[in-house]
Amino acid sequence: MTRQRQVIADVLQKAGEHLDAAEVWRRARQQLPGLHLATVYRSLESLKKLGIIDELDLMHYRGTGHYYEARTNKDHIHFTCQRCGGVLEIQTSLFEKLKAQIEGRHGLTIRVARLELGGVCGSCASTEDQTPHAAA
Amino acid sequence: MTRQRQVIADVLQKAGEHLDAAEVWRRARQQLPGLHLATVYRSLESLKKLGIIDELDLMHYRGTGHYYEARTNKDHIHFTCQRCGGVLEIQTSLFEKLKAQIEGRHGLTIRVARLELGGVCGSCASTEDQTPHAAA
DNA sequence: ATCTTAGTTGCGAATTATTCGCAACTGGAA
DNA sequence: TTCCAGTTGCGAATAATTCGCAACTAAGAT
Structure with a gap:
């Protein structure tokens, strides 16, 4: 578990809403200024495989992107x-x-x-x- | 209901599998050679709103795109x-x-x-x- | 502690998936 | 038939995501 993934998982655990990759990036960069968006995508993928987060699309109401949340x-x-x-x-x-x-x-x-x-x-x-x- | 939408709905009704937009396009062009991919996207959107087809992502196993099927x-x-x-x-x-x-x-x-x-x-x-x- | 290495990161470019702007067309109601 | 809201084809534009690669790092073995 790298610092990047910890921060990203943390952002999602603390968020009271569903965040897309770009929003996760914005928030995570406050602790990790050099963080690259590609890393966010790769980390979200890993966290998903680990069962730590879930991915949603909310019926594409706001476009074709995806949203993430910490799994409960x-x-x-x-x-x-x-x-x-x-x-x-x-x-x-x-x-x-x-x-x-x-x-x-x-x-x-x-x-x-x-x-x-x-x-x-x-x-x-x-x-x-x-x-x-x-x-x- | 335009000819384009009829053909697109028909392709999905006859398909025994889940098709992505590009595959719908390939198949529909056999009856409608001039059909544009943008029209396929717009038609899929309309057919979805009409409740004629459903959209899936099959857990992104094969990438981030979407799949379509006729609704039963x-x-x-x-x-x-x-x-x-x-x-x-x-x-x-x-x-x-x-x-x-x-x-x-x-x-x-x-x-x-x-x-x-x-x-x-x-x-x-x-x-x-x-x-x-x-x-x- | 130090070495090792499989896995991860930053970077920018590339790719994929989807949407837009606009002028020309068309299904179907009046 | 005429009319017009909605649709289409087109190519360009945008969004969303992934890739290639060299440099780094977590964490297990020595």
């Missing part, structure tokens, strides 16, 4: 409102059951699970505005 | 083996239950659901080879 002990689901762009994080034991059922039925091992939902959030369905309601 | 009446789950690259499509009613539960609990409407799993398939866990076992 329990997987959660991401719902992106396609009207206002808000992101809602959802946890439910049914998700764990679903994964367990699939592993059992198909004799495979799940290492990473990404459930991304898109649709219309409750606030957008009632009001007609375009401001994010769900937490990002 | 029942959503399915994609498992990508991170050892051999094989893709397994999985259906289970638990997935429908999970979506219904989320809609109910959070008062939102799900328009598109993408569950992508990564891990090790049964064959890879037993044999140590790197050949795809699951159907692509």
Whole structure:
């Protein structure tokens, strides 16, 4: 584990939101001024393989890039409102059951699970505005 | 609905596999020689919004691009083996239950659901080879 | 402590994937 | 038929990501 990866993992652990590679770079450079963007990409790839972080695309609401977050002990689901762009994080034991059922039925091992939902959030369905309601 | 979109939707409906934009383009040009790649991207975007096709990334096993498939009446789950690259499509009613539960609990409407799993398939866990076992 | 080396970094250039601007065209409603 | 909002082809532009390579560094062996 190099200093670069520690800092990058730390940035993601402390961030309360989903960051793209460029934003991770901006923040990490405050501790590590010489850090190169290519290193950020390589580190994110390694951290992903190590199961320390997860990658998302939030239904491409904001472009084709990817977002990253520190992995927690329990997987959660991401719902992106396609009207206002808000992101809602959802946890439910049914998700764990679903994964367990699939592993059992198909004799495979799940290492990473990404459930991304898109649709219309409750606030957008009632009001007609375009401001994010769900937490990002 | 323009001829271009019809052909593109048709290519995806007939394909037994997941195609990236460039491959859709190659196939669609057989009926529509002048078709431009930019049009393919724009059409895929429209068809996605119409709910006719779905977009996947298959856990980025083969790069950072996206894959497309015609949508069927029942959503399915994609498992990508991170050892051999094989893709397994999985259906289970638990997935429908999970979506219904989320809609109910959070008062939102799900328009598109993408569950992508990564891990090790049964064959890879037993044999140590790197050949795809699951159907692509 | 020092050596060793497999793996990592910084750098800039290259590649891939996707989008844009604009003038010409076209599907389908009136 | 006329009309027009939406679509297309085109090439250039942009975003996102990866590569090649020489210099460095973490961490295990000596």
